[in-house]
Amino acid sequence: MKMAKNDNKLKLHPRNPHRARYNFALLADSCPELAPFIKQNQYGSETIDFANPNAVKALNRALLVHFYGVLFWDIPDGYLCPSIPGRADYIHYLADLLAQSNEGQIPRGRNIRALDVGTGANCVYPIIGSQEYGWQFVGSDVNSVAIEAANTVVQANSSLKKRIKLRTQTESSAIFSGIWGADERFDLTLCNPPFHSSESAMASENKRKWRGLKQGDSADKGTLNFGGHAPELWCDGGEAGFITRMIEESLSVKDQCFWFTSLVARKDNLATVYQALKQVQATQVKTVEMAQGQKISRFVAWSFLDTEQMDFWRHNFWRK
Ligand SMILES: C[S@@+](CC[C@H](N)C(=O)[O-])C[C@H]1O[C@@H](n2cnc3c(N)ncnc32)[C@H](O)[C@@H]1O
DSSP states (O other): OEEEOOSSTTSOOTTOTTOSOOOHHHHHHHOGGGGGGOEEOTTSOEEOOTTOHHHHHHHHHHHHHHHHOOOOOOOOTTSOBOOHHHHHHHHHHHHHHHHHTTTTOOOOSTTOEEEEETOTTTOHHHHHHHHHHOOEEEEEESOHHHHHHHHHHHHHOHHHHTTEEEEEOOSTTOSSTTTSOTTOOEEEEEEOOOOBSSHHHHHHHHHHHHHHHHTTTTTTTTOSOBSOOHHHHBOTTHHHHHHHHHHHHHGGGGGGEEEEEEEOOOGGGHHHHHHHHHHTTOSEEEEEEEEETTEEEEEEEEESOOHHHHHHHHHHHTOO
């Protein structure tokens, strides 16, 4: 089992455009609604109040318009307002993963198809992936309100409309079944799984994080998930349970995907994930570490294809 490590753990991916400090003046030029939230911190630098969900939402809108040309983006009240820099990192490391099987070249364009499991109302992974690399995305979610909100964003932006489709998962315990067409191929699947195992576990963890935020921890790059509608953030079995179900289901579409991947936020869950991958006899398994603000995150990637099948795949599907 290979463990890919970053040279500098606290830095975002080299291609991540959010590596530099936020230039708030430039961002407010692109999105004037950010301006009223900009203030000076104790060192005289411009910042916003990262504990204020409206300020974080305005920052996200500014980042999405400035870096990704997304002219309209919104989420319903209480839904997950993601940290854009961290989400972008996962996409760039996925591009590297594909490049490793493509003579170092990142495959770009509409031939590359990705499935974002649990895309949420924010639809941020498909937005970043389609704008950075031209990939096509299907975003799935069990929450129909989230799917409707994501679809409103996609339909409002002509650059997204051609590349992103949304599908509702009607069976809450299913991951791929009901979403993945009989002959459908995906080059990648990605997922930021529901993390907590119950609503009460989520409430106590959030309380702890908010206390930390008020004391100034990890506020600068917006590493916390602001908002977050309860069912977005928890499921039976928590993160480990969700990923285990995904691994089990991946077996049924094993020849229709190049790399399956999922974030694993809690390091302690890796052992369970590796055990599940052993059970299904995945041919290749990689763990890729990423820096997300102050903490290290990671995703696990698995495939049922061997290198010969991967060569066949890229010649057939990526070179058209
Ligand atoms: C932690 S949120 C991630 C949202 C978004 N991708 C992000 O990173 O901000 C997890 C998402 O998974 C969705 N979800 C839960 N069970 C699911 C399932 N079986 N299939 C698809 N989505 C599911 C939730 O509704 C929620 O939107």
